[in-house]
Amino acid sequence: MIILFLIYVQPYENESLASFIFRTAKENFMEEPLWFLSLFTERYKHKLCESSLNWLDDIPLSEICEILKVNIQDAERMTFPNLLKQLHLPLKNKVKCPWIMYHTTKFCPFCIVEKQYHRIAWSLTYSHCCPKNNVFLIEKCVKCNKHITPRRIILDQCGCGATLSTFPVNYVEDLSLIEYQKIINNLFIKKGSFHLNKWITNHRMLFKSLEFFATWIPQILPKHEIPSIQNIAFSENVIARTRLKKEKSDQQALILYTYAYKLLYDWPNSYHNLIRTAENNVEDNNFSIFIKTALPNLLQTELYPIFKEFINYLGIYKLQTKDSLISLEEIPQLIKHFNKDIVESNYFHPLPVNLKDINLTVYKQKEIENWCNFYNESITKEEARSILGTSSKVTYQILSNNLIQDIAHKKNGSMTSWIIPIHALANFIKELKKQSVRTLEQKEIRTLNKAFEWIGYTNSHHLIRAMLEGKIKYIFNEKNLGNSVLPVHDIYTVIRNIMLKNAEIAGELPISNLTFLLGVKKSDIEHWIKTKRFGENKSLNAVTFENFHLFKKQYLTTYQLSHITGLSISQIIKKNYTGKIHSISGPKFNDGNKILFPINVLKDLQVHKYHF
Template sequence: MEVSSIMPKRPKQFHNESMSGYLFRLFKSNHFMPNSNYLRELELTYAQLLNNEVSDEIFYRICPWNRKRDFTYMNNTKSILGVLNDSWCNKLIQKNNLKFCPLCIQENFYHQLEWCILPLKMCTKHFVILQEGCGTCSKPLDYFSFIQQSCIFCLSPLNRLSIDQIQCDIFSNSQLNLKKTLIFREKSVVFDLEANDYIELVFASIRFLDGFKDFTGFSQDNMDIFHNRKYKTKSSINLAIAFSNADWLYTNFPNHFYYVLDLFIAKYKGMKRYGAFQHFETVVKRDCFTEIRDAFHQYCIQKLESGIIRRDFGVFREEPKLLQKRKIIRREEVKIEKGVTYGKMFRLAKNNLVQMNQSKRNEYYIDQTTLDMYLKEEKRWITKKEAALILGIHAASLESLIRSDLFEVSLKYSGKSKRINLDEVKELVARCRGELVKSIPSDYISFHDALIKYTIFNLSIVSLIQLILSGVLIPVRQNSEVTLREIYLNNDKLYKCLIAHKERNLTEKGYFFSDLLKVFKIGEKRLHRLLKEHNILPDIVSHYKDGRARFLYKETSKKRIQEVLVTNKKIRD
């Protein structure tokens, strides 16, 4: 008998429906139950049918009419494991027990492909916990019971279930990421890893997480991840929590990563510690884990220098070159050779200027590279107050000079306050001191008085220094060693420079309303009326914090106004 005659009723296949789920719906629609002879003829075992391990060829033999369709959804286990190694099948695929979303089956009663993923315990549409097995007697479900919509043990209907809404964003985001990685073949949000690399990283990382609290806050219990132990069974929820914690481990990287490693080292010793570190080192050798590998190596070096782990640790056997990166000396050597007291070393270490670690035996080790760098650079940086005394200006004016990139600043040498490069301060004074004269001419004005007098031109200390550095103004002085306060400038030349600068700004940037009044020598009411009658709008409108507006007119707008004034004058004449 042909298969097509056995299955005259052919229900529609949903795009995300598992292959075995569709076959059992097909069997139910045609009141057909596959027996051993039927499965033997198809070369299919009942276990493969129950675990969604039906091949494409067997599916077409059962449903030959699907060959004629333009598109058929081949949602079997192979579609999930297509990008993964075969070894992940037992760890990632749900077997011998079905799970389902209590809300999805109320909309359309069919089994979805994503429910076959063992670590997936959340409905990615409704954000509720997936029901696993019978909610009444907790017995496992197979496809036959699922399609019958009732448990074969207690006969309870599957649609009478409690709904647990997920409130933890970290857990739900991890479950969404897992679905996108395995079902849609997208890159993981963890370092943009491919599916196979992501799964390997997760299972290498959960060795550090097993036995600790749930860092995501989803569960209050300690994580119990591994099932290959006495009286242990596979648990979808435990593995889902493990995946969410592994994703959390690589957020805010490497802070969370180092935090968990610290907890792991403090709790475990011996083979458990060595085995987890060595397995992790083996996994992160590939190029896609470069950032993780570098952070992991840096952590191991830090623990080696602090005396927590030994140099025969498995990581250093795999990468012996890591031992060459140690650059630490004892605290006593620093005091004798560098002359740095213990108190200063602690202060520098507290401010993260010098790295200092303490071993279990209360021995302190100093990073030699950072110490030498600090001692060398410390002499080249001064405070703003010291720079202001050398320049002869107020300390508050230093900020404008810093913003104009005249000085290089650093925060590394005195905590929160800025330090300024001493060489650059001395060089600026040398370039601005000008010519040495016996007496100051009467038509010269001091640097400080010029800033006060020409405030109406928006003269700032930065613009005045730039005029001197460009050679437009040549200052004079009476003493060989002076500051900016003791230099003098030609008053007339400075005034001409400011006028020319203002005219250039008007041409380049534009004219304010008050500037147009002065240029055309007309009244405010007349100019307002002229602009309104000829629809001359400002090119730029700027608003102050108090709500006032200022209008800026470009050169083209100024010429239009001038043409209107000339035309009006001709008409009057």
């Protein structure tokens, strides 16, 4: 069956799609406009729901265009999705959409008399009055109290039989409400931006701001502090953080949206008054939630000015300062690699504020900005590690021992947060490059990373400090610090001297240091402790400095002998095997796994002076 109408009508200005469909049906003498939906189903084999007509898109909308002989662009302009797109408002869920009444509408009886169709603006949550006739819009039937749909507008009749165009009206006396509604309605006519105040410059920001304040005003203010409109007082209880259009009657929503509009229009004075009034009338924890959660959640959104003005309020009325302030939550926008532990350290001077037992902390923005000028071009520890080519543990030793100047850090438990200025790291690398040599005389060399594995990462900073101070020669690798090369002999000498100096102060040498100094394994040290080579030593984890000296006066390991004489390990072992030098301990004596020589072996090798 092909649907052909005798009469095809044209859309009115700002008419909704549902209105256009039902008006076409009425013009073609359908006693019940819903018959159109039955005919549509018969032709296209799928159903249309009355409540979804203003939400149509894609194929169903194209099919409507085919029936009504209207182009797709005109049809799209009559839908709610297009309206939201025009107003730059997001649509996540049609039923829960806060901006539009899903399938019911408000209306102006005078407008129905003038021209009987549904104006799409009437379904906007923020429409409360008709600026043309200066009357409040009507939300429900005055006889049966049922909601009105666009189809009822076309019929000019409620389901109970009451005539909509004859409903009594309530005139608007508050001129600010008329101005508010004109701004809302003009959004359907004027394209582009507008300026309600310094920061509300488009439709989306306006509606989001209205929704934010209309949601929170009844939660932080007692009812008697919410201004009434023409003897209409706010009287309903609030269900925290619910959708306003779902939980409030139109009259109650009118009070809140109008208050929100006036607050935005008189920005920031009215906003300051709101905070002050809320603070003086705290009855529950909603005010605390507003301050600690709702406002910070506006960061990095279009509504950030609402949060920022609250910080300004604290400065003006609580701290009596003209200095610009900044909150802890805002600082990440200024500092590239931000960690709140850094800010909460002694690098900054916090300004405590108390707001009805709500403790807040702010900072002078200039102080933060000055700090940022120095640290904003910075990197993290992991980024520094990547540049240097060192392990995480070695990089930590470099940072924690101040080998790189001007770094900022804060320790929180076992974790340390670092901010490393790029110029500081560059200076560190520059100094290392400056001390570098072109060639090394020694044949036995190691990369810096291999040296760190050998000496232990906890001693890595000692080696780098020696490099910076010119105490050890090395060839610097510009691409990767960890691949720089150093003489093994010099590495050993530098670290040995540091270990012995520290041991003299501490009174003992840890086993880990002894393995390095003697060039043996931990098990070898433990064996020599048990066999009293270190004298009477109670611990297997460390040797007293006194006992170490006792050992040093009597014995030499193969590695020590190699270091003193310049002979290789294999050469020393060969001399011992051929009987040119004699050992006193080791596998052939069934006394441990490592060879131990008496101190007088040096005479056999004709070494008369040595330092260890």
